[in-house]
Amino acid sequence: MSQQVAVSPDKVIRHRVGHHWPHVELELSGAKLGFWIFLCTELLMFGGLFVAYTYFRSLYPETFSEAHKTLSIPLGTLNTGVLIVSSFTVVMAIRSAMLNQRKAMLGYLYATLLLAAAFMVIKLGFEWPPKFAKGTLPAAFYTYDGLAHVPKPHLFYGLYFVMTGLHGLHVVIGMGLISWLIYLGHKGVLYRGYYTPIEIVGLYWHFVDLIWIYLLPLFYLAG
Amino acid sequence: MSTAPHIATEAPEFPKEHYLNASKGFKSWALTVDHKRIGLMYLVSALTFFLVGGLFALLVRLELFLPGGQFFDQKTYNQLFTLHGVVMVFLFIIPAIPAALGNFFLPLQLGAKDVAFPKLNLMSFYIYAIGAIIAIAAMVVGAVDTGWTFYTPYSLTTNTAVVGTVFAAFVLGFSSILTGVNFIVTIHKLRPPGMTWFRMPLFLWALYSTSVIQLLSTPVLAITLLLLIAERLLGVGVFDPALGGDPVLFQHFFWFYSHPAVYIMIVPAFGVISEIIATFSRREVFGYKFVALSSVAIAVIGFFVWGHHMFVSGQSEFAGMVFSFLTFFVAIPTAVKIFNWTATLYKGDIQLRTPMVYALIFLVQFTIGGLTGLPLGALGTNVALHDTYYVVAHFHYVMMGGVVFAFVGGLHYWWPKITGRMYNEKIGTFAALTLFLGFNITFFTQFLLGFKGMPRRYYDFDQNFAGLHGFSSVGSWILGIGFLIALYCFIQSLRNGPIASKNPWGGTTLEWTTQSPPIAHNFVDTPTVTTDPYDHENSPALTGRVA
Numbered sequence: 001m002s003q004q005v006a007v008s009p010d011k012v013i014r015h016r017v018g019h020h021w022p023h024v025e026l027e028l029s030g031a032k033l034g035f036w037i038f039l040c041t042e043l044l045m046f047g048g049l050f051v052a053y054t055y056f057r058s059l060y061p062e063t064f065s066e067a068h069k070t071l072s073i074p075l076g077t078l079n080t081g082v083l084i085v086s087s088f089t090v091v092m093a094i095r096s097a098m099l100n101q102r103k104a105m106l107g108y109l110y111a112t113l114l115l116a117a118a119f120m121v122i123k124l125g126f127e128w129p130p131k132f133a134k135g136t137l138p139a140a141f142y143t144y145d146g147l148a149h150v151p152k153p154h155l156f157y158g159l160y161f162v163m164t165g166l167h168g169l170h171v172v173i174g175m176g177l178i179s180w181l182i183y184l185g186h187k188g189v190l191y192r193g194y195y196t197p198i199e200i201v202g203l204y205w206h207f208v209d210l211i212w213i214y215l216l217p218l219f220y221l222a223g
Numbered sequence: 224m225s226t227a228p229h230i231a232t233e234a235p236e237f238p239k240e241h242y243l244n245a246s247k248g249f250k251s252w253a254l255t256v257d258h259k260r261i262g263l264m265y266l267v268s269a270l271t272f273f274l275v276g277g278l279f280a281l282l283v284r285l286e287l288f289l290p291g292g293q294f295f296d297q298k299t300y301n302q303l304f305t306l307h308g309v310v311m312v313f314l315f316i317i318p319a320i321p322a323a324l325g326n327f328f329l330p331l332q333l334g335a336k337d338v339a340f341p342k343l344n345l346m347s348f349y350i351y352a353i354g355a356i357i358a359i360a361a362m363v364v365g366a367v368d369t370g371w372t373f374y375t376p377y378s379l380t381t382n383t384a385v386v387g388t389v390f391a392a393f394v395l396g397f398s399s400i401l402t403g404v405n406f407i408v409t410i411h412k413l414r415p416p417g418m419t420w421f422r423m424p425l426f427l428w429a430l431y432s433t434s435v436i437q438l439l440s441t442p443v444l445a446i447t448l449l450l451l452i453a454e455r456l457l458g459v460g461v462f463d464p465a466l467g468g469d470p471v472l473f474q475h476f477f478w479f480y481s482h483p484a485v486y487i488m489i490v491p492a493f494g495v496i497s498e499i500i501a502t503f504s505r506r507e508v509f510g511y512k513f514v515a516l517s518s519v520a521i522a523v524i525g526f527f528v529w530g531h532h533m534f535v536s537g538q539s540e541f542a543g544m545v546f547s548f549l550t551f552f553v554a555i556p557t558a559v560k561i562f563n564w565t566a567t568l569y570k571g572d573i574q575l576r577t578p579m580v581y582a583l584i585f586l587v588q589f590t591i592g593g594l595t596g597l598p599l600g601a602l603g604t605n606v607a608l609h610d611t612y613y614v615v616a617h618f619h620y621v622m623m624g625g626v627v628f629a630f631v632g633g634l635h636y637w638w639p640k641i642t643g644r645m646y647n648e649k650i651g652t653f654a655a656l657t658l659f660l661g662f663n664i665t666f667f668t669q670f671l672l673g674f675k676g677m678p679r680r681y682y683d684f685d686q687n688f689a690g691l692h693g694f695s696s697v698g699s700w701i702l703g704i705g706f707l708i709a710l711y712c713f714i715q716s717l718r719n720g721p722i723a724s725k726n727p728w729g730g731t732t733l734e735w736t737t738q739s740p741p742i743a744h745n746f747v748d749t750p751t752v753t754t755d756p757y758d759h760e761n762s763p764a765l766t767g768r769v770a
Contacts, residue, residue: 019744020336020413030339030412034404041400041442048446048476052461055472139458139466152467158459162450 012100013187015194028196035200039207042170046211049163053218056155067147067156068222070136075127076220079119080212086115087209090202093181097195105198106185112205113178116171123168137161160219167215170208177201235724237643238738245743256341257743261348262327263641266634268355269319276310277706279303284665284699287692290684300682301368302383308371309388313395314355316622317484319630320491321437322351322402325430328637329406331734331741332424334415334750339408347401354395361387370680372477373448375462375470379455386452393448396441399487403437406430417752424732424756425501425514429494432518436483436490436525444480447473474536478529486525488622490518492629493560496582499636500564502730503579504571507757510563517556524552534605543602550600557593561586576728577651581632584659585625592620595670613673619666628658631709638716639723643740646716654712658705664698731762 021027057064089111096105135143138161139154147153181198184190190198242259245251252260283304286295295303326344330337338344361367365384369377378385410423410431451473453459460466462473493514501508508514530538530546564586573579595617598604608614632655639645668691673679677688684692726735731754737746754761 020341026412030408033411034340034408037404037407037438038400041438044439045442045446048443052450052472055469056461060467139460141457152460154458155460155467158457158461161457162453162459166449
């Protein structure tokens, strides 16, 4: 890896430490601590859904093992790949910022944004429409008759749409955050001396990735 | 101890520069990142909703003054007690002490210039405001009649605005989470030199523990409410027995938040009481470390007792036994506090000022509330008392007799620091005693009603209960008058109260070392802490020696 400084420090807008912080290191560590705590709350929120999933899967195991066959494993796997690659690109964006390589940083951020968009397109454009057509949906809209031999198949789809839907919402929020980073990157405020926003959005993005890593086996590979 | 002369000799002048006049105009408030201004905005909002929730309560008591329908029909009555609960819980009592007094005094007591994330702090206020607007809109569109607990399956079938109200509570939860994040990071990262963990005032320990509870429990409420909304809109099925779901699961989820939520309400009140008792007894808080860590203990144990709300829900008997057993453990750290406060008073140089009067009333009422909780934690007696007024009385002794009295007491205690003006002691104490009288007439009566078998939430009642119900309603009017007197006391102070000195009470914590009202950056120089929080000999707030 080249250690060249691509953007000379005089081209960046220098970060000003908040007046109530003694020094910049403490400010960064405070931001990180705060965000880790926030991620704990996110985890607890998804935790409630995982508890509900566990409970209903133990109540109706045959429903889960039959209904999961209607999900598309190829598309689920493709999306997993997309998210994992995007986790890599966001890490590289942080590294580039730490090395003052603004162009590379922006490139990686654009790549992350594109991958996030690809995830949503695969989900909303290719994965969900056949389900709407077939009627494998939560109870209020459930019309599918291929699962009449197992009890309460709509529960599987209720949980599937709520859990992947909430995850999808997090991806969309992530896209907003990455766009904000791109804006900051163009403005020139992200450099070796201040990269807290990328670091934090990076943490968020890994979290979103991680949730998906659990959703994939629980729904797509539930047999 | 001879601190009084020092205080009396000060001839205060109203400071020329302070946080209230540091900048002017609507925008300087709407976009402020000053924790004191944000705290003040929370305070005004919380008090407004206290008034609204209080009016709902008075209407409920008015209907119950006589048996039979008087003023409202059954549905309106159900809506009134639901709105009383929703407004008081989500809009008043949860933000009251942490977000209002906490926001204002956490950095001041810590010795910091602001909270760790001032912009996030402002954002959490706006999220609170948005949540409040949604809640009001939902009230106008179709006030909920489910009770504040939104139990399924009724909340899935009623035609009132469940989705709107529940969404409001969801949004308000985010505000609570962000405040919690802010407080925890502030306490970890912004302690000035010398401010070790065990030199922190007990209010800060209480806020820290409260924040932990907020962070661990609120997300679970968030997902529960989101599932309830999805249930109504999409028919997810998890809470709906007709679709193969389980309404008891809703109760588990709900109480996993809402039991710890009562500690979100009471633990900061404990913190306020510790401050008041230390100052007006002129003593160090007896067993400081035990009082500090008992807040943490309550936060931890509080997460393992939620099932005691569900003894009659059909959860397994074994689960009931475990939850009952664990519930009694909460009594230990709570009793540690009560005993230590009492020991602090013993041989103290007690000054019976208004905040202290509120604190003493708190000790009496909270002890009654706590002890009457034990029969509810025991399985056998719970089944008999569960759906009676006994629970209403117990809950209000803790929440109103405890939290609200601590909040109003704390408001008097810190009033000179917030506004720079003193209030009239006689009026303040008179209001406190009126509230004490009204509160006990209203709610002690309800213990008796519960014992006699009066079911809670009922619109109508048997002639046998009429005397006690009528008496309780009279008490509610005395309570109402008491609050009006307290309000008058504050308004009169704002209009022409005497100017407050830096440290009118002889307090020992850092907020009393800065001027009243404080400057925008709180302290002229970052304080260096060299004394214990309640050192009545050497505290810089008393000696005037700011290190």
